[in-house]
Amino acid sequence: MPQHTLRIAPSILSADFAALGEAVRAVDVAGADFIHIDVMDGHFVPNITIGPDVVKALRPHTSKPFDVHLMIAPADPFIEAFAKAGADIISVHPQAGPHLHRTLQTIKALGKRCGVVLNPATPVQAVDEVLDMVDLILVMSVNPGFGGQSFINSQLDKIAALRRRIDMTGRHIDLEVDGGITPDTARDCVAAGADILVAGSSVFKTQDYATNIAALRHAQNVLAPVPDLNAT
Numbered sequence: 001m002p003q004h005t006l007r008i009a010p011s012i013l014s015a016d017f018a019a020l021g022e023a024v025r026a027v028d029v030a031g032a033d034f035i036h037i038d039v040m041d042g043h044f045v046p047n048i049t050i051g052p053d054v055v056k057a058l059r060p061h062t063s064k065p066f067d068v069h070l071m072i073a074p075a076d077p078f079i080e081a082f083a084k085a086g087a088d089i090i091s092v093h094p095q096a097g098p099h100l101h102r103t104l105q106t107i108k109a110l111g112k113r114c115g116v117v118l119n120p121a122t123p124v125q126a127v128d129e130v131l132d133m134v135d136l137i138l139v140m141s142v143n144p145g146f147g148g149q150s151f152i153n154s155q156l157d158k159i160a161a162l163r164r165r166i167d168m169t170g171r172h173i174d175l176e177v178d179g180g181i182t183p184d185t186a187r188d189c190v191a192a193g194a195d196i197l198v199a200g201s202s203v204f205k206t207q208d209y210a211t212n213i214a215a216l217r218h219a220q221n222v223l224a225p226v227p228d229l230n231a232t
Contacts, residue, residue: 007197010036013200023204032203034089035067056084089113091138092116113136116130131169132169136173176196
């Protein structure tokens with residue numbers, strides 16, 4: 001398997017919603033590669049989070065790419081609003097509309113990178129017919145809707161299967177994993193072929209964001225133990 005540069009995308013779902021701008025600035029300085037924004041509608045998933053106005057309000061707080069995960073259905077009517085608000089990557093679920101290919105075309109036409117999200121029960125074959133156009137595939141290693149859930153180990157086989165499919169295309173397609181990411185599960189995900197890790201609780205569990213991000217980034221060294229970064 002080719003070597004891929006690991007990137008960390010803190011999820012602001014686990015940040016203090018009363019101080020989101022401050023949280024975004026802090027994880028930017030602490031070494032985040034992307035800012036992951038979970039958009040939930042209370043319909044497609046059992047939670048409600050933020051909309052395009054919040055994304056627009058956060059955009060001046062960092063120049064890091066906004067990785068926007070739309071957990072909404074239908075997704076199509078809102079894609080332009082999120083693009084104009086400052087999203088750089090917009091990812092959708094195959095179940096969030098009748099025409100996945102058309103949805104991805106819409107995202108591309110707006111000048112944004114497009115992604116497809118696979119829930120734990122969604123098979124890898126769901127992306128086979130759009131591999132020629134996606135920029136990112138996101139594997140949900142928990143059921144979407146809430147932060148702080150435990151990693152579903154069966155998704156490691158899915159990550160590995162997707163990595164094989166991606167490498168066969170010869171295209172640069174990011175393989176992202178979201179849900180239950182800790183330094184331990186991060187190692188497993190990287191070993192399976194992931195190159196972007198979304199982490200909410202693991203990053204925001206303490207205000208030492210730099211240490212928390214560094215512990216996850218150490219997953220690149222999949223054969224080495226995670227160091228105790230708090231040790232003196």
